[in-house]
Amino acid sequence: MKVLGIESSCDETGIAIYDTDKGLIADQLYSQVALHAEYGGVVPELASRDHIQKTTPLIKAALKESGLSFKDIDGIAYTRGPGLIGALMVGASIGRSLAWGLGIPAVGVHHMEGHLLAPMLDENQTIDFPFVALLVSGGHTMLVEVKAIGDYRIMGESLDDAVGEAFDKTAKMLGLGYPGGPVLAALAEKGEPGAYDFPRPMIRQGGLDFSYSGLKTFALTTWNSSTKTEQVKANISHAFQEAVVDTLFIKCKRALKDAEAKRLIIAGGVGANKRLREKLQELPADVFFPPMKYCTDNGAMIAYAGALRLQAGQTEPAEIQPKPRWSLEELNAI
Incomplete structure (x- = not known):
């Protein structure tokens, strides 16, 4: 067909x-x-x-x-x-x-x-059901238990900004243009680890929902109270990205345990983020990504x-x- x-x-x-x-x-x-x-x-x-x-x-x-x-x-x-x-x-x-x-x-x-x-478009990888999917894009952030095609259970989702939206808005605050997410991620690689310590939203109370509006505000407050230099901009980008990635990592680990799953699929535009790809490989599961394009x-x-x-x-x-x-x-x- x-x-x-x-x-x-x-x-x-x-x-x-x-x-x-x-x-x-x-x-x-x-x-x-x-x-x-x-x-x-x-x-x-x-x-x-x-x-x-x-x-x-x-x-x-x-x-x-x-x-x-x-x-x-x-x-x-x-x-x-x-x-x-x-x-x-x-x-x-x-x-x-x-x-x-x-x-x-x-x-x-x-x-x-x-x-x-989309990860199944890669002919070099075979993905069996069931699995947990992390969908991260400009409009959506959610964890889904997938038992078969069409058999989905939403385990958690963003209560406000999606991850991609938070990246773009934070980048705009820093004057990085549009779409700013990829630019912020590239700038984060030049940041100094530990220069700033950003909060990890909604990880202490358990659950699998996400929230990024507060993290975005924290980044803006930090920028407004700092000396406006390119290195400070890079340091804030690094701290912001690390907070986002750590939050996604923690929630994915919980979701895999909750679903008793051994496979995790990442999909959506933020799935192209280099740091996220590196971090999620540390999970005790087989992790699959779609081809970058x-x-x-x-x-x-x-x-x-x-x-x-x-x-x-x-x-x-x-x-x-x-x-x-x-x-x-x-x-x-x-």
Whole structure:
């Protein structure tokens, strides 16, 4: 089965074609980072308009890359949610209409399920169920117990800022630009260990929920009361990153114990963070990461997740119904 995947939940337009026999055979991605940079964050209206302009050309590019035509496509998968409603509407409208016109099945994919399954795109690693997944991105931070595809239990999640959001906002406070998360992480490598000691939020009271708004405020207070030098900026970046990574490490260790699991999957944009990857390797478990290019939003993860559901016989009526708010626990197991 050859499945065309469309990702348009936020500020990346991703198109891919996944062949259940041959694997990923086309992958196209356009990032809107430059478009939103001057505003210091994603502008939903601009994001939607850009998806409208880029989706169809990228579909044509993916077909050309794979050597296929529309008549060779067996199914369409698109991101149904969660995400920005306008951006989701673009992908859902194009995907569902294309499937109707071609007379083939379509399925709306949960964005976070796509991230959760992204490590399986790496043909060099085999991941067996069950496992615990740490989903860390600009919009989500959560720990999920995964017994099978679609059989999910949310063990803990952020009560305020997601990890990626906290990185970007802290970077903005330090004048590092947008998106600032990767810049802050790079600057942290130049920081002096022990120069500052930042708190580790919500680790003493137990549980698996996260909170990063207070840590972000602590970083701002520290910066405002310090001498404004590049080394101080690097030291704050280092202290902030260490606090975030330590918190994630502690929560992952608890989650593995709670689920009695021996495998941990990391997914989402923050999964590309070098320090996080190093630290989580210390856990008493097998730890899996997606290929670096599949950490951020992409069409490949949507095509793959959609292919699994279409193969299992899941289809949907010819309706366009994006879901900007959608819990993983609402999905059906396959």
